[in-house]
Amino acid sequence: MIDCAVWWATPLATSGEFLALLNPAERERLHAYRREADQRRFLTGRVLARTLAGQRLGVDPAAVELDATCADCGRQHGPPRVPGAPLALSISHSGDRIAVALTGGTAVGIDVETVNRRADDSLISYALSDAERAAIAGLPDDERAEAFFTYWARKEAVMKATGRGLRISLRGLTLSAAGEPPRLLAAADGELSPEATSMADLTPGEEYRATVAVLSGAGLTVTEQWWPPRS
Numbered sequence: 246m247i248d249c250a251v252w253w254a255t256p257l258a259t260s261g262e263f264l265a266l267l268n269p270a271e272r273e274r275l276h277a278y279r280r281e282a283d284q285r286r287f288l289t290g291r292v293l294a295r296t297l298a299g300q301r302l303g304v305d306p307a308a309v310e311l312d313a314t315c316a317d318c319g320r321q322h323g324p325p326r327v328p329g330a331p332l333a334l335s336i337s338h339s340g341d342r343i344a345v346a347l348t349g350g351t352a353v354g355i356d357v358e359t360v361n362r363r364a365d366d367s368l369i370s371y372a373l374s375d376a377e378r379a380a381i382a383g384l385p386d387d388e389r390a391e392a393f394f395t396y397w398a399r400k401e402a403v404m405k406a407t408g409r410g411l412r413i414s415l416r417g418l419t420l421s422a423a424g425e426p427p428r429l430l431a432a433a434d435g436e437l438s439p440e441a442t443s444m445a446d447l448t449p450g451e452e453y454r455a456t457v458a459v460l461s462g463a464g465l466t467v468t469e470q471w472w473p474p475r476s
């Protein structure tokens with residue numbers, strides 16, 4: 246079994262105490278966001294990731310190096326990792342939810358999505374495989390949107406676990422349907438297989454869907470906690 250710790254947070258304020266934890270590339274990315282809500286989600290993901298990695302490694306959050314080099318262009322917007330540390334992590338943010346998933350080194354991906362949005366036809370044909378499209382055809386609009394965003398969170402979790410981002414075709418993955426436990430059923434990509442993928446749905450609260458995936462067939466034990474702890 247792979248142990249995975251998932252931590253949830255709501256957006257932090259852009260205060261000096263938290264901004265001081267960002268490295269120069271992160272500060273540049275934060276300032277490139279025009280909307281304050283996007284800045285706060287980004288800031289929170291990085292502060293939470295450093296805090297949790299620091300706890301695991303027994304060092305101060307400010308001392309945790311987060312490298313997010315993009316394999317395509319070299320910029321700091323790729324999958325985050327802590328060089329040399331015995332851990333793997335993944336960050337996701339949507340609406341008022343920020344999530345960080347941590348394992349002892351097994352590749353991990355997490356995704357959270359708000360479900361109070363429309364799932365239009367172009368999004369559906371961009372993201373879903375033929376089998377998935379058939380499974381949601383004919384559902385009333387609200388149920389179809391909910392089923393779509395469940396698929397979407399499951400797919401993005403798997404895609405993010407590979408670290409290859411949009412180079413994985415979302416349509417090339419077939420996931421189990423909403424209402425069934427999350428499982429990868431088929432993958433066109435050679436790096437992914439149902440036998441070597443374990444997944445769990447998470448509990449981010451109403452209006453959200455979230456899933457975590459690890460690239461291991463050993464099964465997954467997940468603990469979900471809030472940061473800072475809720476009394």
Ligand SMILES: CC(C)(COP(=O)(O)OP(=O)(O)OC[C@H]1O[C@@H](n2cnc3c(N)ncnc32)[C@H](O)[C@@H]1OP(=O)(O)O)[C@@H](O)C(=O)NCCC(=O)NCCS
Pocket residue numbers: 287290291313315317318322323324325335336337338339355356357401404405406407408409410411
């Ligand atoms: C991977 C990706 C599809 C996820 O986006 P999303 O579902 O909209 O957003 P989420 O909040 O769930 O995930 C974003 C987080 O995924 C992580 N991430 C980025 N690239 C990743 C990758 N290749 N694999 C795994 N995780 C990745 C980052 O931590 C990012 O958080 P950050 O904003 O704090 O850096 C998105 O980050 C992306 O589009 N990356 C491509 C970057 C790009 O523009 N490439 C163009 C060519 S250089």
